[in-house]
Amino acid sequence: MKKYNFNEIALRKGTYCVKHDMTPEVFGTDDLLPMWVADMDFKTPDFILEAIRKRCEHEVLGYTFAPDGYKMAVLNWFRERYGIETRWSRMHFIPGIVQGIAFVLQTFTLPGDKVLITTPVYPPFLNVPHRTGRVFVSSPLRTVDGRFTFDFEDLERKAEGCKVMILSNPHNPGGTVWTKEELARVADICLRKGVLVISDEIHADLSYRRSQHTSFTTVSEAAKSNSITFFAPSKTFNMAGIASSICYVPDPEIRKTLFGFLDGNELSLGNIFAYYATEAAFAHGGEWLRQLLIYLQGNIDAAEQYLKEHCPEITFMRPEASFLLWMDFRAWNLPQKELVHKLIYDAKVGLNNGTDFGPEGEGFMRMNIGTNRATVLEGLRRICSVRSK
Numbered sequence: 113m114k115k116y117n118f119n120e121i122a123l124r125k126g127t128y129c130v131k132h133d134m135t136p137e138v139f140g141t142d143d144l145l146p147m148w149v150a151d152m153d154f155k156t157p158d159f160i161l162e163a164i165r166k167r168c169e170h171e172v173l174g175y176t177f178a179p180d181g182y183k184m185a186v187l188n189w190f191r192e193r194y195g196i197e198t199r200w201s202r203m204h205f206i207p208g209i210v211q212g213i214a215f216v217l218q219t220f221t222l223p224g225d226k227v228l229i230t231t232p233v234y235p236p237f238l239n240v241p242h243r244t245g246r247v248f249v250s251s252p253l254r255t256v257d258g259r260f261t262f263d264f265e266d267l268e269r270k271a272e273g274c275k276v277m278i279l280s281n282p283h284n285p286g287g288t289v290w291t292k293e294e295l296a297r298v299a300d301i302c303l304r305k306g307v308l309v310i311s312d313e314i315h316a317d318l319s320y321r322r323s324q325h326t327s328f329t330t331v332s333e334a335a336k337s338n339s340i341t342f343f344a345p346s347k348t349f350n351m352a353g354i355a356s357s358i359c360y361v362p363d364p365e366i367r368k369t370l371f372g373f374l375d376g377n378e379l380s381l382g383n384i385f386a387y388y389a390t391e392a393a394f395a396h397g398g399e400w401l402r403q404l405l406i407y408l409q410g411n412i413d414a415a416e417q418y419l420k421e422h423c424p425e426i427t428f429m430r431p432e433a434s435f436l437l438w439m440d441f442r443a444w445n446l447p448q449k450e451l452v453h454k455l456i457y458d459a460k461v462g463l464n465n466g467t468d469f470g471p472e473g474e475g476f477m478r479m480n481i482g483t484n485r486a487t488v489l490e491g492l493r494r495i496c497s498v499r500s501k
C-alpha cells in the first residue's frame with residue numbers, strides 16, 4: 113500500500129494561487145504566512161493528476177458530456193460514503209458550490225426575499241444573498257460542550273417568512289458534524305415554515321470518523337422532499353481549481369425547477385478535466401483520504417498541544433471535520449480591528465477575520481491547518497510570540 117508523505121508540500125507561490133499570491137491584495141502585505149483560504153498545500157493526489165494527463169494523450173479537448181465512468185464513480189461514492197442509493201438523473205454537474213447557491217437563490221427566490229442562515233458561517237452565505245438583492249436573516253449558533261449547535265427556538269422564529277435556508281453541513285468555520293437529530297429538527301422546522309433547504313456538504317468527506325457525516329436528505333422524509341444538496345471533491349482532494357461539483361435533488365418538483373434553470377442557462381455541460389479528475393478522485397481516493405485524515409488529525413492534536421504549552425488563553429473549537437480552526441482570541445481583549453492588525457503586522461500570519469463570518473465572530477479568527485505540521489507550528493509560534501505585547 114502506498115504511503116503518502118504529507119510533510120511534503122508544494123511550493124505554490126507564483127502560481128496565481130489565491131492563498132499565496134493574493135496576500136498583498138487581501139492583507140495589504142506579502143510578508144506573512146498565509147493560513148487563510150480553504151484549500152490545502154498538499155499536492156493534489158497523483159492518481160488525479162495522472163487521469164488528467166491521460167486524457168490529454170487523446171489530444172482533442174472538445175465539448176464533452178459526463179462520461180459513464182464519472183457517473184458511476186459518483187454514484188458509488190454516494191452509496192458507500194453517505195448511504196445514498198440513487199440515479200444520475202437526480203444529479204447535475206455544477207462548476208462550484210457557491211455558484212450553485214446563487215443559482216438556487218435565482219431560481220427559488222426574488223430580490224427582497226429572505227434567506228435563513230446560521231452564524232458564524234462561511235462568508236459567501238452572507239454575501240451571495242446580499243449581492244443578489246436578497247435579505248439574509250441570521251440565527252446565531254450556540255456553543256455547547258465545545259461544539260456549535262442550533263438555537264432551535266430562535267431558528268423556528270427566524271424561519272418565518274424565509275424562502276430558503278443555506279446550511280453548511282458539516283459546518284465552516286466550526287468543523288461541526290451535525291447529528292442526525294439536529295438535522296431532522298432543522299428539516300422539520302423548514303418544511304413546516306415552507307423554507308427550502310440548501311445543504312452544502314463540501315466538507316463531508318473530511319469528517320474524522322468515517323461514518324459520522326450525515327447527509328441531509330437521509331435524515332427524514334421532510335429533509336428529502338424539501339432540499340437541494342451540494343457535494344464536491346474539491347476540498348477533500350485539493351482540486352478546487354478544477355471547478356467540479358455536484359447537485360443532488362431527490363424531489364421531482366424541485367429538481368424540475370432547478371435543472372430547468374440550469375439547462376435553460378446552458379449550464380449542462382461540465383468541463384472535460386472536471387469529469388476525469390472527479391472520476392479518479394472517487395474511484396481511487398479512499399486510501400489517500402484515509403491517510404490525509406490521520407495526518408490532519410495529527411495537525412489538530414499538535415496545534416492543541418502547542419497552544420496549551422505556549423499560549424493557553426487561545427483555544428479553538430476542535431473540528432469534527434475539515435482543516436479549519438475557529439480560534440478564540442477573546443482573552444486578548446482587543447477590538448477586532450486591532451486583533452487583525454496585530455496578527456498581520458506583528459505575528460505576520462494571514463488568518464481569516466472572524467467577523468467576516470458574522471458578528472458572532474468578534475474575537476475569533478479562522479486558521480487553515482491544511483498544510484504540513486511544520487507550517488502549522490510555525491504559524492502558532494508566530495501568533496504566540498506576540499501574545500503579550
Ligand SMILES: Cc1ncc(COP(=O)(O)O)c(C=O)c1O
Binds near residue numbers: 208210357
Ligand atoms: C461551506 C463551503 N461551501 C462552499 C465552498 C466553496 O465551494 P466552491 O469553491 O465550489 O464554490 C467552501 C470553501 O471554503 C466552503 O467552506
